[in-house]
Amino acid sequence: MTTPLLEVKQLKKYFPQLGGVTGRKVLSEVKAVDGVSFTVNRGETLGIVGESGCGKSTMGRTILKLLEPTSGEIFFDGNDITNLSPKEMIKYRKDMQIIFQDPFASLNPRMKVFQIIEEPLINFGVKDKESRKRRVIEVAEQVGLTQAQLNRLPHEFSGGQRQRIGIARALISKPKFIIADEPVSALDVSIQSQVLNLMRDLQKEYDLTYLFISHDLSVIKHFCDRIGVMYLGKMVELTDKNSLYTNPLHPYAQSLLSSLPKSHPDEKKERIVLTGDVPSPSNPPTGCTFHPRCFSCMEVCKNVEPAFIEVEKDHFTSCHLYPNSAELQNKSIEKESVVHV
Amino acid sequence: MFAYILRRLLHMIFVIFFISLLVFFSIRLTGDPAAVMFGAGEPTAEAIEALNERLGLNEPLYVQYGLFLKGMLMFDFGESFRSGASVATMIFERAGATLALALGGLVVAMLIAFPVGILSAVYRGKFIDFFGRIFSLIGISFPNFWLGIMLILIFSVTLGWLPASGYDGFSSLILPSVTLGLILSGILARLIRSSMLEVLNQQYISTARSKGIKEWKVVIKHAFRNALLPTVTFLGLQLGALLGGTVIIEQVFAWPGIGRLIVDAINQRDYPVIQGGVIFLAMIMVLVNLLVDISYSFIDPRIKAGKAGG
Numbered sequence: 001m002t003t004p005l006l007e008v009k010q011l012k013k014y015f016p017q018l019g020g021v022t023g024r025k026v027l028s029e030v031k032a033v034d035g036v037s038f039t040v041n042r043g044e045t046l047g048i049v050g051e052s053g054c055g056k057s058t059m060g061r062t063i064l065k066l067l068e069p070t071s072g073e074i075f076f077d078g079n080d081i082t083n084l085s086p087k088e089m090i091k092y093r094k095d096m097q098i099i100f101q102d103p104f105a106s107l108n109p110r111m112k113v114f115q116i117i118e119e120p121l122i123n124f125g126v127k128d129k130e131s132r133k134r135r136v137i138e139v140a141e142q143v144g145l146t147q148a149q150l151n152r153l154p155h156e157f158s159g160g161q162r163q164r165i166g167i168a169r170a171l172i173s174k175p176k177f178i179i180a181d182e183p184v185s186a187l188d189v190s191i192q193s194q195v196l197n198l199m200r201d202l203q204k205e206y207d208l209t210y211l212f213i214s215h216d217l218s219v220i221k222h223f224c225d226r227i228g229v230m231y232l233g234k235m236v237e238l239t240d241k242n243s244l245y246t247n248p249l250h251p252y253a254q255s256l257l258s259s260l261p262k263s264h265p266d267e268k269k270e271r272i273v274l275t276g277d278v279p280s281p282s283n284p285p286t287g288c289t290f291h292p293r294c295f296s297c298m299e300v301c302k303n304v305e306p307a308f309i310e311v312e313k314d315h316f317t318s319c320h321l322y323p324n325s326a327e328l329q330n331k332s333i334e335k336e337s338v339v340h341v
Numbered sequence: 342m343f344a345y346i347l348r349r350l351l352h353m354i355f356v357i358f359f360i361s362l363l364v365f366f367s368i369r370l371t372g373d374p375a376a377v378m379f380g381a382g383e384p385t386a387e388a389i390e391a392l393n394e395r396l397g398l399n400e401p402l403y404v405q406y407g408l409f410l411k412g413m414l415m416f417d418f419g420e421s422f423r424s425g426a427s428v429a430t431m432i433f434e435r436a437g438a439t440l441a442l443a444l445g446g447l448v449v450a451m452l453i454a455f456p457v458g459i460l461s462a463v464y465r466g467k468f469i470d471f472f473g474r475i476f477s478l479i480g481i482s483f484p485n486f487w488l489g490i491m492l493i494l495i496f497s498v499t500l501g502w503l504p505a506s507g508y509d510g511f512s513s514l515i516l517p518s519v520t521l522g523l524i525l526s527g528i529l530a531r532l533i534r535s536s537m538l539e540v541l542n543q544q545y546i547s548t549a550r551s552k553g554i555k556e557w558k559v560v561i562k563h564a565f566r567n568a569l570l571p572t573v574t575f576l577g578l579q580l581g582a583l584l585g586g587t588v589i590i591e592q593v594f595a596w597p598g599i600g601r602l603i604v605d606a607i608n609q610r611d612y613p614v615i616q617g618g619v620i621f622l623a624m625i626m627v628l629v630n631l632l633v634d635i636s637y638s639f640i641d642p643r644i645k646a647g648k649a650g651g
Contacts, residue, residue: 018466066547086556093553105544108563110641120552169548 003078004039005177005209006063011036011072013055013062017282030282032058034233035072037308040177045203045210047224047241049217049256053278055233056213057101060179063211064098065089077176094124097170101182103162107154113140113165114150120173135172142205143168143198160191167198171206179211184219196223217260221245229253232289233281235308239315249317251294288320296321342638346631353627360623361413364616365406374398374422374610396422409616418617423609428617432599436621438508439598442521442590443583445514447576449522450529457526458533462541463560473530480527489520489593506595517594521587525579532575536568543567570641577633581626 013033016026032055040046048056061067063074065081074082081092100106107116114136121132137147143164154162163183170178180199184192196219202208214220220227221241228238229250237250248254255272274293279285285292291301300320308318373389374396393399397408412419418428461473496516497505504513540546541564549563550556588600599618606614 061547064551066550086550090553090555093551098547098551100544100548102544106548108545108549108567110566119549119554123553123555166548169552173553 002042003075005042005077006040006211007073007075008039008063009037009073009075011059011062011074012070013058013067014070028282030280031233031284032281033062034281034284036230036233036235038228038235038238040209040211042176042209043207044225045212045223047220047227048211048213048230049215049220049227050230051215051278053281054230055281056215056230057181059230060098060181060211060213064093064096064179066098090123094120094173095175096177096179097173097175098179098181099163099166099170099183102186103159103166104186106166107162109154112151112153113145113157116154116165117150117168117172120169124173136168139168139172142171142202158191159187160195163187163191163195164198167195167202171202174206175208177209177211179213181213182215183212185214185216192219199223217256229256232278232284234289234318235316236290236319237315237317238308239312239317243312243315247315249311249315249322250290250319251296251321252290253317255295288318346635349631349634353624353631356627357620357623361410361616361620362406364619365409366402368607368610368612368615369402371607371610374612413620418620419613421606421614422611423614428613431602431614432617432621435597435599435602438596439584439587439591439600441514442517442587442596442598443580445518446521446525446583446587447580449518450525450579451576453522453526454529454533458530459537459560459565461530461534462537465538470534473534477527477531477534480524480530482527483524485520485524486589486593488523489517489590492516492520493593506593508595508597513594517587517590517596520593521583521590525583529572529575529579533568533572536571537564540564540568566640570637573636573640574633577629577636581629584622584625584629 011033012031012035014029014031017028017030019025019027034055036055036059038046048059050056058067062069065074065084065086069082072082073080076092076096079092081089084092111119117139118132118136121135126132126135136150140147140150145161145164145168149157149161154165157165163186167183183199184195187195199210200223203210210224212220212224214223224241226238226240227244228235229244229252230236231252237244237248237253239249244253245257248257251272252274255274258270258272272295274295276293279289279292285302287303288294288301288306291297294301298320304320306318306320308316309322310316311322390399397405400408409419416429418432420427421431424431457473457476461470464470493505493516496503503516505516507513541560546559546564549559554563584599587596587598588604590596591598591601592604599622603615603618603622605611606618
């Protein structure tokens with residue numbers, strides 16, 4: 001088995017809330033990402049879904065080391081990049097890129113589109129001006145921008161076009177891995193599918209691996225191979241698309257999916273409506289962080305944090321409703337012995 | 342662009358006109374120049390009458406104002422009551438000194454405030470930031486005349502390196518410029534720090550980092566250039582204010598600038614000099630403002646002069 005392109009182990013990102021007289025005392029910590037582990041295989045698209053504030057975007061940025069992780073490990077292409085300095089990261093940035101959520105805020109308003117797209121090439125050591133220009137024009141055409149548009153400024157473009165610029169910028173260095181941080185949520189629905197289709201075409205062309213962050217279940221379903229569900233800084237369920245949409249295990253995932261509009265009027269629809277608000281990530285509930293809102297809450301949930309375990313094959317979840325890892329191990333041994341006999 | 346500048350110049354005419362009204366009538370509320378000019382002793386009524394006649398102060402006010410306006414069109418502000426010299430000439434003789442001091446102060450302020458403000462923002466919450474903020478606060482809190490006197494004591498009296506006062510070549514410009522610049526750099530550094538902090542939080546800074554750009558390049562090329570706009574506005578307005586508002590510094594360093602000219606003239610009720618000086622400063626202020634507005638379109642290509650704001 002080849003190494004996965006990206007492996008994240010127990011990744012944590014806490015934001016200290018400073019206060020006190022000197023402003024250096026840590027009053028509390030916002031646990032934006034709190035012990036997330038997963039892998040992304042080459043060529044696949046892993047979707048990360050969760051409501052706003054659950055730490056999806058923070059996680060994306062921490063993986064790219066745009067934010068320093070608090071603890072945990074990040075392996076990219078088999079290399080541990082967790083503790084690399086910004087300088088050492090530069091050589092990896094060529095291979096791991098990001099498409100940002102807000103196409104209006106993510107482009108420097110004072111640079112021409114050409115400069116925006118070209119700049120990574122300069123930094124990654126393409127010295128020849130002519131070959132840089134050729135590459136910029138090539139990428140621009142791939143994302144559907146004309147040569148004439150390259151001399152304009154970002155504010156002259158619509159949201160969809162600006163996102164195309166963002167995609168071109170991310171692609172220019174021919175990366176292996178792209179984190180798409182809600183790439184279409186700022187766009188009109190009609191433009192969303194255009195951009196998604198573009199991203200899919202580019203995936204084939206560039207042999208890309210995506211980590212696709214979104215709060216939109218329909219978009220995730222359309223676009224991803226495997227899906228991770230996040231709640232309050234933790235991954236609560238991780239599995240392939242079909243198992244998640246047909247057989248969600250975690251109560252949070254179940255309630256999320258029940259909010260999906262059904263396309264057929266006769267289709268049975270049971271809406272699970274959660275009560276209460278998402279608790280503050282600076283003071284998460286004890287035990288399972290979901291227990292105050294959970295419709296299957298048990299006594300154990302209030303005190304013991306459930307482990308993130310493989311309940312079915314390639315289907316991970318962290319919930320006390322499912323047998324604990326010890327039992328699970330026994331089960332799999334039984335299965336194996338059956339096979340042997 | 343051309344139409345915009347023309348429109349702004351038209352604006353300027355109105356502004357200057359209203360200022361001329363204000364200056365002309367308000368100084369005439371302050372007392373009789375003839376009485377002041379005689380100073381000590383008791384002048385006879387005839388002597389005062391004769392003086393008023395000579396200075397043209399016996400004419401009705403509207404006639405005096407009309408003559409003043411007429412002269413102004415040709416940049417002729419009349420002659421000083423006291424010395425009899427042409428006011429326009431007096432102003433131009435002093436404009437150089439004022440401009441040198443204002444620019445000197447700005448240059449010193451920028452040399453100090455740019456690095457302090459940028460470093461403060463980049464190392465927010467760290468020691469450098471703490472130092473930078475303390476520095477800004479000190480700069481803002483110092484009375485500038487006190488700082489000027491201290492600098493004179495240290496560098497002129499004790500060390501003897503620089504001239505204490507006067508307007509005589511580059512070396513005499515250093516102390517007043519540094520005094521002015523230090524005070525100004527406090528506010529400027531704060532402004533740069535806060536606008537840098539705002540820009541550094543923008544998403545395109547993350548974009549720049551993800552491009553693999555060296556951090557200092559992110560700060561200068563992507564962040565600082567975008568943070569420059571409020572700074573330029575401030576500097577422009579300051580330049581205008583410095584041209585007329587450095588009276589105290591001019592006093593401390595015996596600097597022959599326009600500010601001192603006007604203050605002396607007010608004390609002596611030297612109407613033409615006051616009027617000419619104030620009008621001149623107002624014109625400079627309006628022009629500097631116009632230049633700042635035009636410069637926006639160079640700094641920020643999104644702003645096309647005349648389209649935004651107007």
